[in-house]
Amino acid sequence: MLDVGLLRSEPERIAESLRRRGVDVDLDRLVALDEKIRKVRHEAEEVRATQKRLGKEIARLAGDEKQEAIARASELADRYKALNEEVERLEEEFREAWITLPNLVDPTAADGFTEEDNVEVKRVGEPPVFDFEFADHATLGERLDVIDTARAAKVSGTRFGYIKGQGALLEFGLVRWAMERLVGEGFTPMVPPVLVREMALFGTGFFPGDREQVYAIPQDDLYLVGTSEVSLAAYHADEILEPEALPIRYAGFSTCFRREAGTYGKDTTGIFRVHQFDKVEMFVFCQPDASRDEHERLLAIEESLVQALELPYRVVNVAAGDLGASAAKKYDIEAWFPSQGRYREITSCSNTTDFQSRRLKVRTRGEKGTHLVHTLNGTAVAVGRVLIAILENHQRPDGTVAVPAALRPYVGFDAFTP
RNA sequence: GGAGAGGUGGCCGAGUGGUCGAAGGCGCUCGCCUGCUAAGCGAGUAGGGGGUGAACAGCCUCCUCGAGGGUUCAAAUCCCUCCCUCUCCGCCA
Numbered sequence: 001m002l003d004v005g006l007l008r009s010e011p012e013r014i015a016e017s018l019r020r021r022g023v024d025v026d027l028d029r030l031v032a033l034d035e036k037i038r039k040v041r042h043e044a045e046e047v048r049a050t051q052k053r054l055g056k057e058i059a060r061l062a063g064d065e066k067q068e069a070i071a072r073a074s075e076l077a078d079r080y081k082a083l084n085e086e087v088e089r090l091e092e093e094f095r096e097a098w099i100t101l102p103n104l105v106d107p108t109a110a111d112g113f114t115e116e117d118n119v120e121v122k123r124v125g126e127p128p129v130f131d132f133e134f135a136d137h138a139t140l141g142e143r144l145d146v147i148d149t150a151r152a153a154k155v156s157g158t159r160f161g162y163i164k165g166q167g168a169l170l171e172f173g174l175v176r177w178a179m180e181r182l183v184g185e186g187f188t189p190m191v192p193p194v195l196v197r198e199m200a201l202f203g204t205g206f207f208p209g210d211r212e213q214v215y216a217i218p219q220d221d222l223y224l225v226g227t228s229e230v231s232l233a234a235y236h237a238d239e240i241l242e243p244e245a246l247p248i249r250y251a252g253f254s255t256c257f258r259r260e261a262g263t264y265g266k267d268t269t270g271i272f273r274v275h276q277f278d279k280v281e282m283f284v285f286c287q288p289d290a291s292r293d294e295h296e297r298l299l300a301i302e303e304s305l306v307q308a309l310e311l312p313y314r315v316v317n318v319a320a321g322d323l324g325a326s327a328a329k330k331y332d333i334e335a336w337f338p339s340q341g342r343y344r345e346i347t348s349c350s351n352t353t354d355f356q357s358r359r360l361k362v363r364t365r366g367e368k369g370t371h372l373v374h375t376l377n378g379t380a381v382a383v384g385r386v387l388i389a390i391l392e393n394h395q396r397p398d399g400t401v402a403v404p405a406a407l408r409p410y411v412g413f414d415a416f417t418p
Numbered sequence: 419g420g421a422g423a424g425g426u427g428g429c430c431g432a433g434u435g436g437u438c439g440a441a442g443g444c445g446c447u448c449g450c451c452u453g454c455u456a457a458g459c460g461a462g463u464a465g466g467g468g469g470u471g472a473a474c475a476g477c478c479u480c481c482u483c484g485a486g487g488g489u490u491c492a493a494a495u496c497c498c499u500c501c502c503u504c505u506c507c508g509c510c511a
Contacts, residue, residue, distance in 0.1 A: 045469085066491095
């Protein structure tokens with residue numbers, strides 16, 4: 001959610017941001033609506049103030065004088081009620097449009113509207129050159145008996161997978177390893193709820209826009225999170241954080257659930273794109289002037305993890321039009337997938353500035369009053385994607401797959417073997 | 419799932435229709451005092467919106483006592499619905 005003050009003072013900044021995203025909104029209508037709301041509200045408040053003053057007199061009066069005053073107050077009460085209803089109607093109309101506006105795009109975010117417009121920031125490592133018949137992750141997963149999508153289809157349908165055997169052990173080692181690294185970077189480990197209320201999804205900006213991507217449990221009015229970003233962000237909702245405590249950094253481990261609506265036919269082999277996967281997510285609350293540095297820091301941490309896993313990758317600055325509603329700027333790390341012959345997303349790191357904190361009311365104290373904090377999120381380890389990137393990049397001619405050296409002490413074996 | 423208790427400011431806690439955005443305490447901030455510390459004394463200390471301002475200054479004003487609705491001239495206080503927490507029983511990893 002944007003600051004309404006910005007609509008009054010610099011509507012052209014909002015317009016420019018919307019242009020960069022390729023979103024068309026009638027801002028003039030919102031400006032006019034906002035003015036009208038203030039006018040009517042002011043009128044309502046003046047009536048209310050008069051009524052309240054009269055009410056205080058009533059307490060001291062008696063007899064006819066009192067009856068007469070009550071009659072007048074009653075009239076004022078009716079007028080206030082009518083005006084207030086008008087205000088509420090207008091506010092609802094305004095709010096409905098306002099909450100759909102995405103965050104202001106950062107000036108340094110890449111231009112363009114689609115994935116193709118993402119700007120490569122850097123490329124690290126060399127895609128492996130295989131002098132043997134290499135396999136894709138689905139084939140490797142089956143051969144090594146670490147991924148079973150066939151039975152998952154029987155049990156749960158398409159886009160599900162069993163991770164078994166050495167694959168399951170790798171997950172636990174990977175998660176433990178990543179958590180330890182993050183604790184070393186000042187993060188507090190968390191295992192947050194994966195079922196949340198609507199408020200948490202609204203507050204993080206997934207609602208109303210991405211509603212169709214979220215699994216709902218209507219019986220209990222709960223939703224399954226697509227990322228622990230949701231429950232980590234909402235953790236401090238309605239709180240005023242002590243400035244000395246900032247930045248607050250959390251590393252959340254959770255299962256993530258995504259409906260993947262509208263992706264029929266995309267990434268249908270293996271577990272590249274599934275409805276359920278586990279992830280270690282970084283989430284930061286910080287002072288507004290610190291969020292740019294914090295964003296670069298999160299990216300650096302992500303890179304160090306991917307490097308330790310010995311995966312060739314590139315970093316892209318995501319195009320404005322391809323950003324989620326809450327992000328002002330986003331970096332993706334894309335690992336090389338030999339079977340696809342291209343780089344594909346394995347982490348994503350966003351600076352959401354005050355977009356989420358305004359919705360969630362997460363503030364801190366300053367010299368004069370309170371102000372909103374900034375929030376950021378970034379993937380540390382998306383288990384499924386990392387597993388398959390390891391399988392594909394570290395496969396060997398004898399059919400085994402090497403476990404990255406950094407991970408060996410955590411997973412307990414040096415190679416996947418059939 | 420059944421029975422009961424309760425949700426008030428950073429925290430504890432009073433307050434059952436008007437003088438309450440809210441006693442008192444703790445904490446915190448700023449002064450004073452005292453060789454230092456501790457103690458003591460004084461003052462201050464919720465959040466958000468609107469109007470008027472160059473102003474994130476002042477002044478005026480509205481809203482918020484878990485959330486939403488209702489009764490009333492007037493609600494923290496009365497009524498309804500919901501949410502949450504706690505205790506006991508049942509069930510359960």
